[in-house]
Amino acid sequence: MLLTIKSKLVTTQEQHDQLLRTMVFFNKACDYISDFAYNNRVFSKYQLQKHFYYQIREKFLLSSQLAVRAFGKVTESYKVDKKTFHRFKPHGAVVYDQRILSIKDNIVSILTLDGRIKTEIKYRKDKNIDNRKGQTNLIYKSNKFYLQIVIDQPEATLVNSEEFLGVDLGIVNIAATSDGKMYSGEKCQRVREKYARIKAKLQSVETHSAKRHLRKISKKERRFKKDTNHYISKDIVQTAKDTNRSIALEELTGIRERITVRKADRDKHSKWAFKELRKFIGYKAKINGVIVRFVDPAYTSKQCSICGHISGKNRKKQDTFSCQKCGHIENADWNASKNIASRAAINQPIVLCSGN
Ligand SMILES: [Zn+2]
Known part of the structure; x- marks a missing residue:
């Protein structure tokens, strides 16, 4: 059974910046490829790579494998819809394959524009991360990096x-x-009520930081509920x-x-x-x-x-x-x-x- 798990990367400030720069350049490359693909109605990965593989590598400082993945990300997205022009957000996912991202125990080795870096990842130990399948996405959320890993969890x-x-x-x-x-459900109810009170207070304040705080609270509440559901279902x-x-x-x-x-x-x-x-x-x-x-x-x-x-x-x-x-x-x-x-x-x- 294929499961997607999300694991947080533990990064130093330097590693964080390296990953972020890689992400921005990767998506800039995607935008560049998308522009050509859409305007020339060329959606084949092979054709696009043939046309400007070297240009992409040089212009966006991408390694061979990252460049190939950028072509892949663009052509995959046009497979779904060719009618509209696809723009790629600067902090959109970077697609990694096994050649440029490897995981051993809880250490991940991941390619950036500055070469490979090694960081720790956090994940639930009951998940067998050695059974990794296909591509792994590097995503960026609330100033933190995560890996979306597809694993093949054996079924009894x-x-x-x-x-x-x-x-x-x-x-x-x-x-x-x-x-x-x-x-x-008592504890869940108490947590919900506590957060509801904080939310009501924050909603009356229209400041930027109040809104940010509100998002944070909602996320915390979802996280709590999710953990509870994990615990109950497991038991x-x-x-x-x-x-x-x-x-x-x-x-x-x-x-x-x-x-x-x-x-x-x-x-x-x-x-x-x-x-x-x-x-x-x-x-x-x-x-x-x-x-x-x-x-x-x-x-x-x-x-x-x-x-x-x-x-x-x-x-x-x-x-x-x-x-x-x-x-x-x-x-x-x-x-x-x-x-x-x-x-x-x-x-x-x-x-x-x-x-x-
Ligand atoms: Zn009876």
Whole structure:
């Protein structure tokens, strides 16, 4: 399975400047090639290189391999659209291949206009960076350099288990499993509220630095949420794997239905975070050979996990399930996740009781 990972480069000021200068020259070269390609309607890499490979090298001080990659970047972009002229931003990505960028352990050797430099990169250790595929992009964001690396993460053989770990996604609990484990949303909520307060204050100030601060805060919040989703998805997948079970999740429509009744701003934020958590569970499951089955989300929160009785009255309180038929009382999210697990196991449509 191909995954793209983003790793930060640890650079000295000198290395930072060297990389930035390389980036600017690389993109200037792209612009120059683009200008010729567009005006002369020549979009073949071979033709363009034949025409002014040496000129590009000399004019923009690029090494042979970097020059080739600049031709590549321009022709790739025109493959998508030849109707408009393509301009390349000074801080756009520089495309590297294995000949001009190598990584050993956590040290990257990367070509600049001043020759090769060596710097440290940071990445999650569970990613096998030795399985690097194709090209690597050098990108520049908020005054820092990152590598976008495509890696081939091996997948385990799928274990076809008909036993399920049911997972209910929500807000009070970001996730609840049919084993009774709750991943509380409380901390996320607190962080969100804290950032919302700072944002409101900053939004009333129209200065440049306030705007910059605002962007920084938003990024921090996204980062926190992402880390949380990484942690939860990893734990859920590991639990399923360790106990030889598949994972059961609701189809996406169920989550949307339940969220729309909540505040608009929370709605937007939650939808995004849910999608991300599901995506993370999906790919981590695949890597670990765990099957994910999606079930019909109808009434998972209103159905009793013991007797099967479905009624809106079973949910009088926000966080407690209380069956009107058999008297079963349980945490609402736990009850829902059990329903999700059993639905996946029987894989049958839901039969509604009358009189609801
Ligand atoms: Zn019941």
